Amino acid sequence: MTATSTISVSDLTKSYGTRNALDRLSLTVERGSRTVVLGHNGAGKSTLLEIIATLRTPTSGTVTVEGHDTVTHAREARRLIGLTPQANALDPLATPTEVLTFQGVALGLDRRVAARRTRNLLELFGLQDQHRTQISKLSGGTRRKVDLAVALVSEPPIVILDEPTTGLDPLSRLEFWNELRRLNQNDRTLLISTQDLHEADVLATDVVVLRDGAVTAQGSPESLKRWVGERTLTLGLTDELTTQTFLTSSRAPFRAETDEPRTVRLALSSDPEALKTALDDIGQFARGIEEFRLTEPSLDDVFVALAARGRGPEHLR
Incomplete structure (x- = not known):
């Protein structure tokens, strides 16, 4: 002990x-x-x-x-x-x-x-x-x-x-x-x-x-969810040109991707400075954003991952 x-x-x-x-x-x-x-x-x-x-x-x-x-x-x-x-x-x-x-x-x-x-x-x-x-x-x-x-x-x-x-x-x-x-x-x-x-x-x-x-x-809820995946910020933009401009000009050190003409997904880290940069970038495109949605893995996702992988992390904090 x-x-x-x-x-x-x-x-x-x-x-x-x-x-x-x-x-x-x-x-x-x-x-x-x-x-x-x-x-x-x-x-x-x-x-x-x-x-x-x-x-x-x-x-x-x-x-x-x-x-x-x-x-x-x-x-x-x-x-x-x-x-x-x-x-x-x-x-x-x-x-x-x-x-x-x-x-x-x-x-x-x-x-x-x-x-x-x-x-x-x-x-x-x-x-x-x-x-x-x-x-x-x-x-x-x-x-x-x-x-x-x-x-x-x-x-x-x-x-x-x-x-x-x-x-x-x-x-x-x-x-x-x-x-x-x-x-x-x-x-x-x-x-x-x-x-x-x-x-x-x-x-x-x-x-x-x-x-x-x-x-x-075993671990904190936050650490188990991080093990499964990342928080994701989804932006719905007004048009394809705005979408491409955002993708090419964003300074945020996140992985930005799109598989739809007017949607951008940002995989977010928890670093405060990185988040501040992302919010600054988003603020510059505020008029072109029609949808703003933040999602993160849940303990349901942890259970699904454990069922698929058989074993997960231990003693995470």
């Missing part, structure tokens, strides 16, 4: 009979990151998270959480982790206050401390008005907030979330994403599994892509 990593997974294998759910998987999760694990159904996401959370034991390999082996020192590792499972497991007849207080007492907190912690969490998640409402009568988004609050009762430095926004409506998802970003402050580490590529792009500081139980790519 490096000085900045909080979770280290080495040569992890989990077998069920003759099938390997995880196959010699290795990765690190950096302290304070929002690490999102992506993969198709059966890729091994939930199995990986459950082993890290000490809910399953590996067939071989090791997992350490802040230096604690999750098999030989499971209790110490478990104290550092809050878990929000994929399926809501809350008592439907209990209220948020009851659920949170019970969790605190179950974790060994004094009842007065548990009650104070419950009040703080209800306020943190804006649940004061629903604190006496039965879980079964809450909206899906509010129930997920209670799930997350339960994971935070012990104030863990690491929170693991297995497909946390599945089934939520778009507004509830946005609110939940904001909660996760806020919780990521103060060096708290979030480890999240999802099949939603847009969610990963919005949330992740680091993305891990699993395929058949192994890591096939």
Whole structure:
């Protein structure tokens, strides 16, 4: 484990009979990151998270959480982790206050401390008005907030979330994403599994892509998209003469090309000076531009590339 990593997974294998759910998987999760694990159904996401959370034991390999082996020192590792499972497991007849207080007492907190912690969490998640409402009568988004609050009762430095926004409506998802970003402050580490590529792009500081139980790519969303291709600026110009003039006079150090009479595509780099030059050139042709469109590779493109190439980059930033 490096000085900045909080979770280290080495040569992890989990077998069920003759099938390997995880196959010699290795990765690190950096302290304070929002690490999102992506993969198709059966890729091994939930199995990986459950082993890290000490809910399953590996067939071989090791997992350490802040230096604690999750098999030989499971209790110490478990104290550092809050878990929000994929399926809501809350008592439907209990209220948020009851659920949170019970969790605190179950974790060994004094009842007065548990009650104070419950009040703080209800306020943190804006649940004061629903604190006496039965879980079964809450909206899906509010129930997920209670799930997350339960994971935070012990104030863990690491929170693991297995497909946390599945089934939520778009507004509830946005609110939940904001909660996760806020919780990521103060060096708290979030480890999240999802099949939603847009969610990963919005949330992740680091993305891990699993395929058949192994890591096939890892890096920041931006670095993975750069691996696939470049940002492209497409200009639609008024006529062919303007198009050719732009192509011959542009000073921008980008590859400019056209396969249509009135369209120019610029493959953009991220160099600030180069971008400034490109914008200056475009400004000189402002009257001749009818269309202006910026596109960039997406995580969907990353998945397509990984499917075609079999393996991608690792540990890109």
